[in-house]
Amino acid sequence: MSSLLYYFPKAEPFYDPKQIPAACELDHLAGAKIKTSSKVYRDGPDGGMGAVIVVEPGGGKAAKCGIYPDKQTWHPVRNGDQVTHYLGWESENPPGPSDLxxxxxxxxxxxxxxxxxxxxxxxxxxxxxxxxxxxxxxxxxxxxxxxxxxxxxxxxxxxxxxxxxxxxxxxxxxxxxxxxxxxxxxxxxxxxxxxxxxxxxxxxxxxxxxxxxxxxxxxxxxxxxxxxxxxxxxxxxxxxxxxxxxxxxx
Incomplete structure (x- = not known):
């Protein structure tokens, strides 16, 4: 098992969950720690650039930070008509209770x-x-x-x-x-x-x-x-x- 990944289009890397845009409605990440954050210059889940963050798991191993299409699963998250971010995880290591x-x-x-x-x-x-x-x-x-x-x-x-x-x-x-x-x-x-x-x-x-x-x-x-x-x-x-x-x- 591994941790969750989040991709934010057109964003810069950050380590404070308070910097997550309100439109993403990720209040449940309050109190969580960001393990790593990196810049994606191209080929993000949306085909563009943005930032990926890895939420530090409660137990187990943190996911590798970055975009690896062949090894990851990504899903768009919408707020109305707008895709605010993408939710992802390592395809062969989806997160479990100890990670979250x-x-x-x-x-x-x-x-x-x-x-x-x-x-x-x-x-x-x-x-x-x-x-x-x-x-x-x-x-x-x-x-x-x-x-x-x-x-x-x-x-x-x-x-x-x-x-x-x-x-x-x-x-x-x-x-x-x-x-x-x-x-x-x-x-x-x-x-x-x-x-x-x-x-x-x-x-x-x-x-x-x-x-x-x-x-x-x-x-x-x-x-x-x-x-x-x-x-x-x-x-x-x-x-x-x-x-x-x-x-x-x-």
């Missing part, structure tokens, strides 16, 4: 994705302490003690509430492939430097019921609830809970 992991990991449950590797899905919508999302101890104006989700995870929490409510509904629910893909990408972005294009181009998520169930269950703390129920059953204590099942894909 963030320095600070949020605990969760490993789920095997489309590349055959285990990726850690954080527990989002479950009661503390099973919830593994970063929380801060806070105090309100009324003096009441509480736990508050750290900034940056609000949208994911809102998404998880929808899936939690569906999972606990007594009726079958419908969802679209797009909606599930957006949720899966948001979950993966917690622990990995990935976004929409990285996850989909690497074909990490599939339509299989097994993968859907595992991802949603992990995000809702399903493995923890199952373990708790088994422990309670062993001790002879009655339990109650909910079961997550696949809805109808719309």
């Amino acid at each position: 992991e963030r320095p600070k990991q949020v605990e969760g449950h490993p789920v095997e994705l489309g590349d055959g590797n285990k990726w850690v899905i954080p527990c989002v919508h479950v009661p503390s302490p099973a919830n593994t999302m970063p929380m801060a101890y806070t105090i309100g104006d009324d003096g009441a003690f509480s736990l508050s989700l750290l900034p940056g995870y609000e949208k994911l929490m809102e998404m998880s509430v929808v899936w939690h409510d569906r999972a606990n509904s007594s009726e079958s629910f419908r969802f679209s492939h797009l909606e599930f893909a957006e949720y899966a990408v948001a979950l993966l972005a917690v622990n990995y430097h990935v976004g929409w294009h990285e996850v989909l181009r690497l074909a990490l998520i599939h339509t299989s019921a097994a993968m859907f169930n595992e991802i949603v269950l992990a995000s809702l703390g399903g493995p923890d609830l199952v373990a708790y129920a088994k422990a309670q059953k062993k001790s002879g204590t009655p339990t109650s809970g909910s079961e997550v099942s696949v809805g109808d894909v719309g």
